[in-house]
Amino acid sequence: MKLMHCPLNGWRNFGEFVYGGEVTLPPAHDADPKEWADWVFMEDNTAGVVREWWFHSPSSYWFIAERDNVRDVVLRTYPPEEIFQERVDFSSEGASQ
Amino acid sequence: MAVTPEHFNRRSFIYPRLIEAGAEFAEVIDAAVATRYPHDAPALGLVDLSPLPRTGIKGPRALEWLAAQGWPVPEDNNQAAHTESGGMVLRLGNREAFVLPAPRGDGETVHTLEQSIPGDGVWHMPRRDSHAWFLLRGEAGVDCMAKLCGVDLREAQFPRGAIAQTSVARLNTIVCRDMAGATPGFHLLADSASAIWFWDALLDAMQEFDGGPLGIHEID
Amino acid sequence: MNERLPAPWGSLLDREQPLTFTFEGERVGGYVGDTVSSALLGRGTWLQGRSFKYHRPRGPFTLVGDDASCLVQLPEEPNCPAEHIAAEEGLTVKGQHYSGSLKRDRARFMEKFSRFFFVGFYYRAFYRPRGIWDYWEKFIRRAAGLGSVNTNTAHRYRDKQYAFCDVAVVGSGAAGLSAALAAADSGADTVLIEREPVLGGGLNYHRFDAEGSSGPALRAEMAERAERHEHIRVYRETQCTGRFGENLLALVHGNRMTKLRAGRVVVATGVISQPAVFHYNDLPGIAAGSGVQRLMRQYGVKPGRRAVCVTANGDGYGVALDLADAGVEVAAVVDLRERSGSDARADAVRERGIAVHPDSGIVHAIERDQHVAGLRITRRRQAERSGAPGTDIECDLVTVDVGATPAISLIAHAGGDVSYSNETHGLTVRELPPGMHVAGSVAGPCSLRAAQAEGEAAGRAAAAGGPAALPVPAERDGPCNDPWPIFAHPKGKEFIDFDEDLTIADLRNAVREGFDSIELVKRFSTVGMGPSQGRTAAVNAVRITADQLGETVEGARASTNRPPAIPERFGHLAGRGFDPVRYTPMHQRHVEAGATMMVAGAWMRPAYYGRDRGTAVREEVRAVRENVGLIDVTTLGGLEIRGSDAVEFMNRMYTFAYRKQPVNRSRYLLMTDDTGSIVDDGVSARWADDHFYVTATTGGVDSVYRRMLWWNAQWRLDVDIANVTGAWAGINIAGPNARAVIEKLDTDIDFSAEAFPYIEARSGHLADIPVRVLRVGFVGELGYEIHCPIGCAEALWDRLMEAGREHGIQPFGVEAQRVLRLEKGHIIIGQDTDNLTHPEEAAMGWAVQRKKPFFVGFPALKARESQPLTRRLVGFRLPADTDPLPEECHLVIDGDRITGRVTSIEYSPTLNYPIGLAFVDPGHTEPGTPFSIKGSGGTMIEAEICSAPFFDPDNERQNL
Incomplete structure (x- = not known):
């Protein structure tokens, strides 16, 4: 079995990980439905280096992997904080609901 | 009168197995713990520590608070530190720790710690219920674990106090190399609902090493 | 039995420990340390297998099982390489790939028809008409004499x-x-x-x-x-x-x-070691030089009386010296090279007076009694000429060292x-x-x-x-490979691939057919696809393919090599299966009460108590409706949502609104995914402004938890999400007498209707056990869902059963619960919904708070709701005497259109007629509307839409 490096737990068998899809930034909450449909349904399907979500199941830890899917090599893995640094707020937060 | 698990509200997740194996029990705080079995202690022993207190804390201020209470907090994630009385603090991440008492020691201390968890960024994790706690003890422990787990647990790679959050017999398990005593040991913390299955799978894997259940009074 | 060579020959043998086994019914002697193959060779038995197409006699070639000429049948296992099976006292071994006996194979005549079994024969002969292969396969398999699997073999621990x-x-x-x-x-x-x-x-x-x-x-x-x-x-x-x-x-x-x-x-x-390719190169008695050396040195076998050593390097001379030392007459060393080059071993051979024939080619081997009896050699460049004259050298052993x-x-x-x-x-x-x-x-x-x-x-x-x-x-100065140790013969039978009986002509024909790369040649001719996986065929196949294509062989590749390198047993691959099973803490109590258990995900749950499903379910339903019942709901998922942003997080993850949910109150939860489809439901209990405890479905909790973590890895709200499913057990006590029972236990919770009404939640103690109690009504009766630490749950169950004894409390299982909830029209996610069901379709629009700026799935839901509704979940009833009942997933038909399907159906013992939920045409959902369900065997069953809940429509009973 192949190994992958988890930023929290180190090298582990692939069997301990769950794939979570491409890393794509969701549209604004009030964006056009077309934009949302694109985000929900369309994958870039890049041949080359892709940025993916991976989940280490035994520790319930999400992280991001940069993987060359042509050579099938994981180049780098890192915590999601590297990309998601800011708290996300929705402008018209329904304070009363 | 002999102490039996069903005498207490709190029972080991695997107590029917312990009774089948002929265990003698003793009262520890609020539950019955298997102390010895009707055979000589095996070279590779499996100890059920599930009825003992233990707790977890989680949250943005969890580690800071724990240190402030005077508990040793390891420098790095997936490292354990031991307390003066032989208990352990397992640091599972930047905001989470698991606290174990010494198998024959400071259960009350951990119990007290658990009662004082304040909330507000320092949240209680019910680890005594979520996780069964076994100790696999003996020289053959590494070889036996290799039948169940894909992580390299040889001492050079996985020294005392090292933690692996991994899969053991396909069950998510926290493995921690024991920090006390001369005999190598692995603490195994895994889903309590799967405890009976896990106990059986471990004993099966231990067979070729003449392994068997071990009572807490048989730990030297 | 022939005498074995004396020590130090036979280094692996323990001559103190003789043994006997049977091969093809004959007793074979040997020693501990022997393999089946070496013991047979020790008594001169070279014939150890048959080829699988022409049933030609075969013996070992490499003697290490790299070829697959000697596959034998053990009592419990076919296709074992005789060279790797340790000889054991009393073992029963048989040959394979024959019809009759190994020595007298009735199917050897197959070879006479070899010109009809041209390359690709099976592909073409059985391509049309359709089904012809299915008919002939069994005859072909029987004729091939394949090994047989003993299906009664005892399970072996691996x-x-x-x-x-x-x-x-x-x-x-x-x-x-x-x-x-x-x-x-x-x-x-x-x-x-x-x-x-x-x-x-x-x-x-x-x-x-x-x-x-x-x-x-x-x-x-x-x-x-x-x-x-x-x-x-x-x-x-x-x-x-x-x-x-x-x-x-x-x-x-x-x-x-x-x-x-x-x-x-x-x-x-x-x-x-590689074979040389010449007419009848596959006869028993023709073996790799290294194999013969192993036989003598390790197994003490004298491999023949008179040997010819075919070689293209110095190693063959070494073999000749070994044979001579072992007392085998070496008739000749046949060297394919023009000059033997400088090698001390070659000099020693000449010194011993052994005849050396340089620059030689092989015309053919001679067969007698299914064994090699001689070799015809000639000048190398004449060897392929039709009817080439040559010298016949009589021998009973040919060693081959032409390359590796x-x-x-x-x-x-x-x-x-x-x-x-x-x-x-x-x-x-x-x-x-x-x-x-x-x-x-x-x-x-x-x-x-x-x-x-x-x-x-x-x-x-x-x-x-x-x-x-x-x-x-x-x-590196090593033994060289001959570039072309291949001698075509007018009558063919120069075998490249012993497994598949493929000859030079077969490969050349495959190329002529247009299969112009080694991968295609392999697939068409099957070269290298047999049990030896081309180990003794690939090199020569590459040479011939390149030659036939008229291309240089430099840089040519053999077909792709994939694991496993040698056959593996399924038992080894399976090992011990690890399939964790989750038991609730009350498992033992359920078994003691005679429960029939069922699998629910990784959990074991009681389906019903007793043997007879019908009676048990009816009794259990009645107990809950009329008295009091107890169900183990430990398998429910549980999550703690804690932190200053807890309510904000709840609002983003679930469709409802939670900001105004009071402390100590519970509220229904519905979760949609990115497409606006329903993925989970449950109940939340708010314990503090910054603390929610939420339940999730048994099968859904892991993905709900994972999804929550994923979203918050991006939102970065101040909230801690903890999966505490395994920490909390759940017991639901329900029925008109539920309060009477629970109040008998010591408690610090006021269970009176006034102090603890429907939908409220309390935490406290029950029988000294810490509990969280939710007044929720999945089954629609006065009920309490009690959550307690899993380590104490069996004790609590025992106490509740004790307390309920005077009321005749009845534990009930999953089956009764399904009936009870259906009577109340409650849906089960994943049964009454599918991966595309949105809340409006499931008639759950009431659970969606649309004034929130966002929740997961909201953008998609808005887009989908702007489209016309295509289906809607409704309740329906059937006449009491409907038999057989339609089943889940049976179709709802309107004329020639499929308009929906049945999602749940049960006979209601409370109402005494069958009820169900179904998706139907959203234009016809008025109670009383008739519609048709296509049942088993195509019968049309008339059903009538009715409003859910079917029972106690105003939900008075759960509010008691």
Whole structure:
């Protein structure tokens, strides 16, 4: 079995990980439905280096992997904080609901 | 009168197995713990520590608070530190720790710690219920674990106090190399609902090493 | 039985321990240390198998099982290579691939029709008409005489184990031993893998010099040191069947598969002897020189009386010397080369007066009694001429040393590049994969000294994590491969692939048919697809394919080499199955109460209590409606949502609104995914402004938890999400007498209707056990869902059962719960919804708060709701006497249209007629509307839409 490096737990068998899809930034909450449909349904399907979500199941830890899917090599893995640094707020937060 | 698990509200997740194996029990705080079995202690022993207190804390201020209470907090994630009385603090991440008492020691201390968890960024994790706690003890422990787990647990790679959050017999398990005593040991913390299955799978894997259940009074 | 050669011949035999087994019903003697094959050869039995197409007689060729000529049948297992089956007292062995007996195979006549069995015969003959193969297959299989599987074989314990090392060395010949010692001497934790029972590989039997002394001396010194080395673990009788990602080696030994994770791998697997290709080259008695040397040195077998040694390098002379030493008359050394070159062994052969025929070619072999009886040789360039004259040399043994191919499986598995080289005249490793080193003859022909030097260098480099280097062929001075050891014959039967009985013409014809690459030739002709996987066929197939294509063979590749390198048993792959089972803490109580258990995900749950499903479910439903029942709901998922942003997080994850949910109140939860489809439901209890406890479905909780973590990894709200499913047990006590029972226990909670009304939640103690109690109504009665620490749950269950005894409390199972909830019209996610159901379709629009700016799935839901509704979930009833009932997923039909399907259906013991939920046309959902369901066998069943809940429509009972 192949190994992958988890930023929290180190090298582990692939069997301990769950794939979570491409890393794509969701549209604004009030964006056009077309934009949302694109985000929900369309994958870039890049041949080359892709940025993916991976989940280490035994520790319930999400992280991001940069993987060359042509050579099938994981180049780098890192915590999601590297990309998601800011708290996300929705402008018209329904304070009363 | 002999102490039996069903005498207490709190029972080991695997107590029917312990009774089948002929265990003698003793009262520890609020539950019955298997102390010895009707055979000589095996070279590779499996100890059920599930009825003992233990707790977890989680949250943005969890580690800071724990240190402030005077508990040793390891420098790095997936490292354990031991307390003066032989208990352990397992640091599972930047905001989470698991606290174990010494198998024959400071259960009350951990119990007290658990009662004082304040909330507000320092949240209680019910680890005594979520996780069964076994100790696999003996020289053959590494070889036996290799039948169940894909992580390299040889001492050079996985020294005392090292933690692996991994899969053991396909069950998510926290493995921690024991920090006390001369005999190598692995603490195994895994889903309590799967405890009976896990106990059986471990004993099966231990067979070729003449392994068997071990009572807490048989730990030297 | 023939006499065995005296010691020191037969180094593996324990002559103190004779044994007897049977082969084809005949008693065969041997010694401990023998294989089935060597013991048979010890009594002169070369005929050990049959080819599977023409049923030609076959004997061992390489003597290490690299060919598959001697597959035998053991009582419990077919297709065992006789060369690797240890002879055991009392073992029963039979041959395979015959009809009648191995000696007298009635199907040998098949060969006479060989011109009809042209290449690709099966593909073409059974291509049309459709079904013809299905008809003929059984006859063909029977005629082939394949081994048989004993389906009564007892289960054998096999398991798997991981192992770890810094350096793994595969092969323990001179190169492998040198590598292992060098690596271990550098301090690396080293594993040495050898498939034979003893270390040393060729050092045990190969004659490296005229005297035959260098091999044994070197072996004695190095093997002993390796066995004792503190940093070397030796795996003997271990097959390395594959190399997988990041140097994971699969090792099969005994009843175990070891998955060895190695920092570096040194491949020192040596070579596989190759046959020469000539008419009748497959006869028993024609064997690889190395194999014959093993037979004599390790098994003490005198392999024949009169031998001819065919060779194209110095090794064949070494074989001739060994044979002469063992008392075998060497009739001739037949050298394919023009000149024999300088080799001390060749000089020694001449000194002994053995006839040497240089520049020779082989016309054909002569068969007598299913064994080789002679060889016709001639000048090499005349050998292929039709009816070539030549010299017949009488013999009963032909040894072949015309070349070898490196055992490159592991290198190929790892992605190394291997192709034909005109320098070595063979397949050659061109590029090494990362993390892998090579040493010795696997890297191309080499001398003993080169093997040692390369082994040491590779071992040191592997231990240091340094770069791997490929040896330079020119500096290695090894036994050369003949570039074209192939002699076509007018009558064919020059076999390239012994497994599949493929000849030169078969391969040339495949190319003529247009299969112009080795991969295509392989698939059409099946070359290399038999049990030996081309180990003794690939090189010659590559040569002939290139020749037929008129292309240079330089750079040509053999077909792709994939794991496993040798057949693996399913038992080894399966090992011990790990399928964790989750038991609730009350499991023992359910079993004691006679429950029939069912699997729910990884959990075991009581389906109903008792044997008879119908009666049990009816009784259990009645108990809940009229009295009091108890159900174990420990399998429900549980999550803690805590932190200053807890309510914000709840609002984003679930469709409802939670900001105004009061503390100590529960609220329904509905979760949609990115597409706005329903994925989970549950109940939340708010314990504090910053603390929600939420339940999730048994099957959904893991993905709900994962999804929550994923979203918050992006939102970065101040909230902690904890999955506490395993920590909390759940017991639901329901029925008109529920309060009476619960109030009998010691408690600090006021259970009175006024203090603790419907939908409220409390935490406190019950019978000294900490509890969280939710007044929720999945079954629609006065009820309490009690959550308590799982370690105390059995005690609480016992106390509740005790307290309820005077009321006749009835535990109820999943089946009764399904009926009860259906009577209340409550949906089950995943049963009454599918992956595309949105809340409006499920008639759950009331659970969606649309004034929130966002929740997961909201944008999609808005888009979908702007489209017309295509289906809607409704309740329906059937006439009381409907029989048989329609089933879940039966279709709702309107004229010629499918408008929906049944999602749930049960006979209601409370209402005394069948009720259900179904998706129907959203235009016809008025209660009272009739519609049709297509039941089993196509019968149309008339149903009537009615409003849900079916029972107690105003929900008065749960509010008591």
